[in-house]
Amino acid sequence: MTARWTFAAALTVAASLAACSAEPSAPVAGDAYVRLAAVPGRPAAGYFLLHGGAGDATLVQVEAPGAARVELHTSRMTGNGMATMDSLPSVRVPARGSVAFVPGAQHVMLFGLPASVVPGGTLPLTLRFADGSAVRADARVIAAGDAAPE
Numbered sequence: 631m632t633a634r635w636t637f638a639a640a641l642t643v644a645a646s647l648a649a650c651s652a653e654p655s656a657p658v659a660g661d662a663y664v665r666l667a668a669v670p671g672r673p674a675a676g677y678f679l680l681h682g683g684a685g686d687a688t689l690v691q692v693e694a695p696g697a698a699r700v701e702l703h704t705s706r707m708t709g710n711g712m713a714t715m716d717s718l719p720s721v722r723v724p725a726r727g728s729v730a731f732v733p734g735a736q737h738v739m740l741f742g743l744p745a746s747v748v749p750g751g752t753l754p755l756t757l758r759f760a761d762g763s764a765v766r767a768d769a770r771v772i773a774a775g776d777a778a779p780e
């Protein structure tokens with residue numbers, strides 16, 4: 631195998647990792663975005679897709695630069711048809727499975743984001759796992775009324 635072919639093979643591996651079709655050892659995050667609240671001072675919501683790696687993983691914390699606090703949440707309907715949210719201590723990411731953080735289900739809540747976080751920007755999220763590993767997900771920042779990015 632020539633050096634050129636080796637390089638092409640490495641690129642192919644990187645591309646398939648990004649597409650979630652290979653089996654990376656750690657989870658991979660993609661399609662991240664943060665929707666700001668309609669009312670200033672209220673928390674923003676963060677969404678992303680997590681693709682499990684070769685082994686089970688447990689997401690224990692999400693960090694965002696400048697945020698006062700970030701919590702893992704899940705939404706549910708109460709008996710009288712009202713939407714409510716519960717805080718989650720962690721979220722399990724099964725090996726080779728996928729976990730969607732989407733509106734109406736699991737999501738992250740970002741409290742006290744700095745005023746510099748505005749629609750059109752990018753917020754680098756750090757997702758920390760129970761084994762000490764971490765992955766970064768660059769979240770697109772959108773306004774409260776914006777549709778989710780494609």
Ligand SMILES: [Cu+2]
Nearest residue numbers: 703715738739
């Ligand atoms: Cu929430």
